[in-house]
Amino acid sequence: MVAVQIVNGLMEGMMLFLIASGLTLIFGITRIVNFAHGSLYMLGAFLTYQLVSHFAPGSLGGFAASVLLAALAVAALGTLFEILVLRRIYGADDLMQLIITVALVLVLRDVVQMAWGRNDVVVQMPDALAGALRIGGSYFPVFQLAIFGAGLAVLAVMVAVIRYTRAGILLRAATDDRGMVALLGINQARIFTAVFAVGSFLAGLAGGLASPFGNINYLLDTTVIVTAFIVVVIGGLGNLYGALAAALAVGVLKGLGVLYYPRLSMVLIFLIMAGVLVVRSLGRQTVGK
Amino acid sequence: MRPAESSGAVQWRLVVPAVLGALALLATLGQGAALVITDVLIMVLFASSLNLLTSYGGMVSFGHAAYFGLGAYGLALPLAKLGLPLWAGLALGPLAAALGALAIGALCVRLTHIYFAMLTLACSEIVFTILFQAYDYTGGDTGITKFMAPRLGLDPRLYGALVLAIVSACLLLLWKVVRSPIGLAIRAVGEEPHRAAALGYSPRMVQLVAFVIAGTLAGVAGTLFAVYQGNAFPDYAGIGFTIDALVMVVIGGLHSFAGGVYGAVIYTLLKTFVSRYVTEWELVIGLILLAVVLVSPAGVAGGLGRLGHALGRRSA
Amino acid sequence: MSETPLLVARNIHKTYGRFVALAGVDMALARGERRALIGPNGAGKTTLVSVIGGQQPGGAGGTVLFDGRDISGATPQAIARLGIGRTFQISRTFRKLTVLENMLAALLGNGGGAFALSARRLRELRAPALAMLREVGLAEFAREPAEAISHGDRKRLEFGMVLATRPRLLLLDEPTAGMGLAERSALMEMMVRHIAERDITLLFVEHDIDIVFRFADVITVMARGKVFAEGTPAEIAADRAVQDIYLGARH
Structure with a gap:
């Protein structure tokens, strides 16, 4: 029972990583905390719902294509937002940057309600991924295993890009020392736009992939963003590997918590988030602002 | 930008007509309007309490609703579960918020910028989750209801006048705080904590004082709201209310005392009236917010200030 | 007035990761003295001032005594209340x-x-x-x-x-940085006049050599996190090694 819950937790954790990876990537490089990340996720889920209806019900290819198209559309929206709005307030104070992404949250929430209403919608699980796989005497839903695989694939691609490509080197330089990037004559605005596009894509992708998993509604945005914040903060803002570790840990903790202390598990997770923040501040002891 | 109201005196010239105007509206517009006005007034206090942190203390709290919620449950729980008298609940609401702000603030002021925002968020989510999950005590998401007559059983116009009196008193107190030595310290630390420390200030202590004052006043607003509704729900401590207050402060105008007032009035009226005709009121708020940040970062208060300046110059 | 120095810094060291900012600095300021701290960029001047003022997050190694009292690792506000005031490089x-x-x-x-x-x-x-x-x-x-x-x-x-x-010791980090030549001199004269009137001891970091020689009683030359030379303006001016590493590079 415990082992099953741990495995289930790991699988949920990978889903959390998919959600959090884009958020931490965007923060790491642009220092913007994108409150609209949950909204982009929600949009990805709704768009997948819309697109999947054009394919044969239950077809795996149709689902994959829908998720990909939805993620691309979300990426396009994120890019547009970065170019038209965010770009004008880099360097403004913290609150302005946060609040402008909150504006996007409000707008998208209503757009989603206008397009899909206030009722829950459900995306049908692809037939090929329905059912369960027997591993060591226990059954695990195929769909969750597939999500786990997808998470690993995203991670592999991100690591490869960051490690081995010119874009990745620029990204690392931009994270470590933005002044240096400017000195090297690299167009910082273009990096920021690209990062925002990728981060938005990841949000949309996560929303699409998770769409058959539960009900989709216009209230998804805040639940998702709060969860993403937990993972990103515990993992260390801007730290991709930290986000992975935190996502898996939070997933397992939730899984075990459901078993033992169903009511306290969320409180415990927020306590960990608060504890991580406080402990980190001890290392960084500075005069408080 | 000229954030500092340069004179410490209360601008009775503005305050008296505003209060009298609100009273006149309460008296003449009928019960339905009185409910809306009361809602606006409570939000004015809630937003203004957050404004002390953001505009004066340089602290962006993403968990201010925690103290609003504590104010509501501090009233509702003792009344519903312990059978305490009403006056005790009215005192315990703000007290619960003050103690919550003291405990949470003591942790949060150790952090800066986005880390501060994230920690306030985590702490308020802890409050929310406890209210939500401990249903044996709090009723969970069904909240606490029927522990008292909404609005003390008063005519909405009368309760509105009562709220008007309390909110006005709280705002006067807040004004006094801002214009007093501690207010100057809060602004100084909010702007340049290192400079302030090198002048002998203890930045964290000053920030904690600001945090507790803001939390207590948010608690008063929460208590008034729980009386107004005759109930308490976990959502009162949730991220939705926090975002509402932040949006009000930004729309109304950062770095201005009146920002919280303008923002709460505009936001609550829009929410009430726009949502009556179209469902997409959040879209409207979102677009206004975008416009404010991009066009007039000083918000409505800043815009009015500039307008007044221009008019004054013309007439001079 | 007592003979003990107002400020004593002993074996101050500070590292940032692998970078050694201060590698064992010793310094003593007499009461009423005006001391200039000079040296090439990265010599550790500002770091030293910050250690004395308590602005070094995580503190630093070594001991700082102010009027005989150990202030190492104290908070900036405690140090300020004891009577050490400072300005910042970027005001x-x-x-x-x-x-x-x-x-x-x-x-x-x-x-x-x-x-x-x-x-x-x-x-x-x-x-x-x-x-x-x-x-x-x-x-x-x-x-x-x-x-x-x-x-x-x-x-x-x-x-x-x-x-x-009302500080007894004043730390000025590049008081004239970013100003025109004429302005620099006027500003420094104004500051030093007030400092003299109030019997304040002064430690200032400065790049303008003319200002340093005009206003300092004693000059400490730092290089690579250490005190390289110390003496009156005349002694420092005559020091060939100092001219090589510092003055030579400028003139």
């Missing part, structure tokens, strides 16, 4: 507050009463605040927000604010 003022409010904040931070709720304390401090603004030549800007006055005036304001806390 720090409360930019959204008016010039007068800046000065009031300085008087409050020092004289206590910062937690008072009554506005009377502020009214009492108005006259001393305006007087101090007059002393640093800023009375006419009292109602302007600090962000609206010139760079040089902000330096004057910051100096006046620190002066208002």
Whole structure:
């Protein structure tokens, strides 16, 4: 029972990583905390719902294509937002940057309600991924295993890009020392736009992939963003590997918590988030602002 | 930008007509309007309490609703579960918020910028989750209801006048705080904590004082709201209310005392009236917010200030 | 006046990761002395000033004694209250507050009463605040927000604010940086006049060699986190090694 819950937790954790990876990537490089990340996720889920209806019900290819198209559309929206709005307030104070992404949250929430209403919608699980796989005497839903695989694939691609490509080197330089990037004559605005596009894509992708998993509604945005914040903060803002570790840990903790202390598990997770923040501040002891 | 109201005196010239105007509206517009006005007034206090942190203390709290919620449950729980008298609940609401702000603030002021925002968020989510999950005590998401007559059983116009009196008193107190030595310290630390420390200030202590004052006043607003509704729900401590207050402060105008007032009035009226005709009121708020940040970062208060300046110059 | 030095720094060291900013610095300031701290960029001058002022997050190795009292690792506010004032390399003022409010904040931070709720304390401090603004030549800007006055005036304001806390030791980090030649001299003369009037001991970091030789009693030359040479302006001017590493590079 415990082992099953741990495995289930790991699988949920990978889903959390998919959600959090884009958020931490965007923060790491642009220092913007994108409150609209949950909204982009929600949009990805709704768009997948819309697109999947054009394919044969239950077809795996149709689902994959829908998720990909939805993620691309979300990426396009994120890019547009970065170019038209965010770009004008880099360097403004913290609150302005946060609040402008909150504006996007409000707008998208209503757009989603206008397009899909206030009722829950459900995306049908692809037939090929329905059912369960027997591993060591226990059954695990195929769909969750597939999500786990997808998470690993995203991670592999991100690591490869960051490690081995010119874009990745620029990204690392931009994270470590933005002044240096400017000195090297690299167009910082273009990096920021690209990062925002990728981060938005990841949000949309996560929303699409998770769409058959539960009900989709216009209230998804805040639940998702709060969860993403937990993972990103515990993992260390801007730290991709930290986000992975935190996502898996939070997933397992939730899984075990459901078993033992169903009511306290969320409180415990927020306590960990608060504890991580406080402990980190001890290392960084500075005069408080 | 000229954030500092340069004179410490209360601008009775503005305050008296505003209060009298609100009273006149309460008296003449009928019960339905009185409910809306009361809602606006409570939000004015809630937003203004957050404004002390953001505009004066340089602290962006993403968990201010925690103290609003504590104010509501501090009233509702003792009344519903312990059978305490009403006056005790009215005192315990703000007290619960003050103690919550003291405990949470003591942790949060150790952090800066986005880390501060994230920690306030985590702490308020802890409050929310406890209210939500401990249903044996709090009723969970069904909240606490029927522990008292909404609005003390008063005519909405009368309760509105009562709220008007309390909110006005709280705002006067807040004004006094801002214009007093501690207010100057809060602004100084909010702007340049290192400079302030090198002048002998203890930045964290000053920030904690600001945090507790803001939390207590948010608690008063929460208590008034729980009386107004005759109930308490976990959502009162949730991220939705926090975002509402932040949006009000930004729309109304950062770095201005009146920002919280303008923002709460505009936001609550829009929410009430726009949502009556179209469902997409959040879209409207979102677009206004975008416009404010991009066009007039000083918000409505800043815009009015500039307008007044221009008019004054013309007439001079 | 007692013979013990006002400030003693012993074996101060500070590293940032692998970078050694201070590698064992010893220094003693006599009461009433005006000491200049010079050296090439990265020599550790600002780091040393920050260690004395308590602005080094995580502290530093070694001991700092102020008037015989160990202040190593104390908070900046505790150090400020003991009587060590400082300005910053890029002057720090409360930019959204008016010039007068800046000065009031300085008087409050020092004289206590910062937690008072009554506005009377502020009214009492108005006259001393305006007087101090007059002393640093800023009375006419009292109602302007600090962000609206010139760079040089902000330096004057910051100096006046620190002066208002009645320090016994003043740390000035590049007091004339970013200013024109004529302005530099006038500003420094103003500062030194006030410092002399109040018997304040001075430690200042400065790149302008003319200013250093004109105003310092003793010069400490730092290089690579260590004290490279120390002496009167005449001695330093005659020191060939100093000329090689520092003066030579400039002239």
